[in-house]
Amino acid sequence: MSNQSPVERFRAQIQEVVEELDISPSVYQILKNPKHIMTVSIPLERDDGTVETFTGYRSVHSDLLGPGKGGIRFHPEVNQEEVTALSMWMTLKTAIVKLPFGGAKGGVVVDPGTLSRRELQQLSRQYVQQMEPVIGPQKDIPAPDVNTNGRVMGWMMDEFFKLRGRNVPGFITGKPPVVGGSEGRVEATGRGVVVNVMQALEKLEMDPSTTKVAIQGFGNVGSVTALRLYEENVSVVAVADVDAFIYDENGLDIPEMVNYLEKKGSLQGYHHHDGSPEDIFEVECDVFIPAALENQITEDTAQSIKASIVAEAANGPTTAKGDKVLAENGIFVIPDILCNAGGVMVSAFEWMQNDSHDHWAKQVVNARLDKDMAQAFQEVYDMKEEVNNNKTMRHAAYYLAVQRLGDAMYARGWVD
Ligand SMILES: NC(=O)C1=CN([C@@H]2O[C@H](COP(=O)(O)OP(=O)(O)OC[C@H]3O[C@@H](n4cnc5c(N)ncnc54)[C@H](OP(=O)(O)O)[C@@H]3O)[C@@H](O)[C@H]2O)C=CC1
Numbered sequence: 465m466s467n468q469s470p471v472e473r474f475r476a477q478i479q480e481v482v483e484e485l486d487i488s489p490s491v492y493q494i495l496k497n498p499k500h501i502m503t504v505s506i507p508l509e510r511d512d513g514t515v516e517t518f519t520g521y522r523s524v525h526s527d528l529l530g531p532g533k534g535g536i537r538f539h540p541e542v543n544q545e546e547v548t549a550l551s552m553w554m555t556l557k558t559a560i561v562k563l564p565f566g567g568a569k570g571g572v573v574v575d576p577g578t579l580s581r582r583e584l585q586q587l588s589r590q591y592v593q594q595m596e597p598v599i600g601p602q603k604d605i606p607a608p609d610v611n612t613n614g615r616v617m618g619w620m621m622d623e624f625f626k627l628r629g630r631n632v633p634g635f636i637t638g639k640p641p642v643v644g645g646s647e648g649r650v651e652a653t654g655r656g657v658v659v660n661v662m663q664a665l666e667k668l669e670m671d672p673s674t675t676k677v678a679i680q681g682f683g684n685v686g687s688v689t690a691l692r693l694y695e696e697n698v699s700v701v702a703v704a705d706v707d708a709f710i711y712d713e714n715g716l717d718i719p720e721m722v723n724y725l726e727k728k729g730s731l732q733g734y735h736h737h738d739g740s741p742e743d744i745f746e747v748e749c750d751v752f753i754p755a756a757l758e759n760q761i762t763e764d765t766a767q768s769i770k771a772s773i774v775a776e777a778a779n780g781p782t783t784a785k786g787d788k789v790l791a792e793n794g795i796f797v798i799p800d801i802l803c804n805a806g807g808v809m810v811s812a813f814e815w816m817q818n819d820s821h822d823h824w825a826k827q828v829v830n831a832r833l834d835k836d837m838a839q840a841f842q843e844v845y846d847m848k849e850e851v852n853n854n855k856t857m858r859h860a861a862y863y864l865a866v867q868r869l870g871d872a873m874y875a876r877g878w879v880d
C-alpha cells in the first residue's frame with residue numbers, strides 16, 4: 465500500500481473484489497486499463513500575439529454500459545495518470561447509479577486564472593477541435609469538472625456544432641439551460657452529496673439539528689453542498705478554499721458567503737477569515753466533506769479528523785493509507801463513486817431530454833435525483849450490512865459496481 469498512485473489504488477481494489485466475487489479474472493484484465501487515451505497539443509494564440517501550446521487529455525476507461533461519460537478539468541496539475549484514474553472512477557460511478565454510460569474524463573494542463581476570457585474560449589474550442597474524432601453523443605460525452613462550468617460547455621457545444629455542421633445537443637452536458645442544458649445540473653452534485661449525508665445521519669441515528677459540518681473546497685460542489693445543508697438546518701461550522709479558512713462554531717451564514725464568492729471570486733477577505741486552509745482537518749465536527757481535489761485525506765490528515773462521517777464529494781480525496789486510518793477510527797465513509805454521483809445523474813437526465821427534445825421542470829429533475837440517489841445509497845448500505853460482512857461502504861460500492869460490470873461483460877460475451 466506504500467503511497468499507491470490513484471490508478472494502482474483502483475487496480476488493487478478491483479482485483480480484491482473480483483477475487484471475492486469469484487468471477488472471471490478476465491473482468492479484472494478488462495478493467496485494469498483504459499480503453500483509450502487521447503493526448504493532444506493545443507496551440508493557443510495569446511492576446512499579445514504569441515502562440516503557446518497546452519497539453520490536453522481525454523481518457524475513455526470503459527464503454528461497456530454506454531458511451532463514455534465524464535467531466536473536463538482545467539488545472540495546472542492535470543496529468544495523464546490523474547485523468548486515467550478519474551475515468552476509471554467514472555466507470556464505477558455510472559455502474560452504481562445504473563446510468564447508461566461508461567466512464568471517461570478529460571483535462572487540460574492550464575491555470576485558467578492566467579487566461580483572458582477570449583483565451584479561455586479559444587482554448588475550450590481548440591480542445592473540442594482536437595478531440596473531435598473521439599467524442600460525440602454516442603461515443604463519449606463531456607461535462608464540467610474542476611474549473612470548468614456551463615459557459616465553457618456552451619463554447620464547446622458551439623464548436624462541436626460547427627465541426628459537424630448541425631445541432632448535436634447530446635454531445636455535451638452541463639450546458640446552460642437556454643441551449644439545452646438541464647435545470648438543476650449546476651446544483652446536482654452538491655444536492656446529491658446532501659442526500660447521501662442525510663441518509664447516513666439517519667442510519668447512524670444522528671440528529672441533523674445538532675450536527676456540525678466542515679467542508680474543504682467552496683467551488684461548485686462545496687458551495688452548493690453548504691447551501692443545501694444550510695437549507696436543511698444543518699450547521700456548517702467551517703469551510704476552506706485554497707486561500708481561506710472560515711470558522712464559526714455557531715454556524716456560518718452560507719448564503720452570505722455564496723454572495724461574497726460570487727462578487728469576489730474567492731473567500732479571501734471574508735470577515736470571519738482566520739487560520740489556514742489546512743486547519744479544516746482539525747475542526748470539531750460530526751461530518752467532514754472533502755470537496756476539492758484528490759489525495760487530501762492522507763495518513764496524517766486522517767488522524768486529525770474528528771467527524772463520525774466523511775462524505776467524499778471530491779473524486780479520490782482519500783489515499784489508501786488515509787482510508788485505513790479512517791476505517792481504524794470507525795469513521796463511516798460515503799465513497800466518492802456514490803457520494804458525488806448526483807452530477808452525472810442529472811447529466812444523464814440532460815442527455816435523455818436532448819434525445820427526446822424535452823425540457824423537464826426543476827422540481828421534476830430534483831425529485832428524480834433525490835429518489836434515485838437515496839435508492840443508490842440504500843443499495844450500497846444493504847450490500848455492506850447483509851452481504852459484505854459489515855465491511856466499509858467503499859468496499860460495498862466497489863463490490864456492487866464490479867458485480868454489475870461483470871454481469872454486463874458476461875451478457876455481452878466478453879467473459880465466460
Ligand atoms: N462539478 C461537478 O459536477 C462534479 C465535481 N466533482 C468533483 O468535486 C471536486 C470539486 O469540483 P468542483 O466543485 O466542480 O470544482 P471547482 O473548481 O468549482 O472548485 C474547487 C474548489 O476546491 C478548492 N480547492 C482546491 N484545492 C484546495 C485545497 N488544497 N484546499 C482547500 N480548497 C481547495 C478551490 O479553491 P479556490 O477556488 O480557492 O481555487 C475551489 O473552492 C472535484 O474533485 C471534482 O472532480 C465530482 C462530481 C461532479
Ligand SMILES: O=C(O)CCC(=O)C(=O)O
Nearest residue numbers: 534535607609807808811
Ligand atoms: O456530469 C458528468 O457527466 C460527469 C461529472 C464528473 O465528471 C464526475 O462525476 O466526476
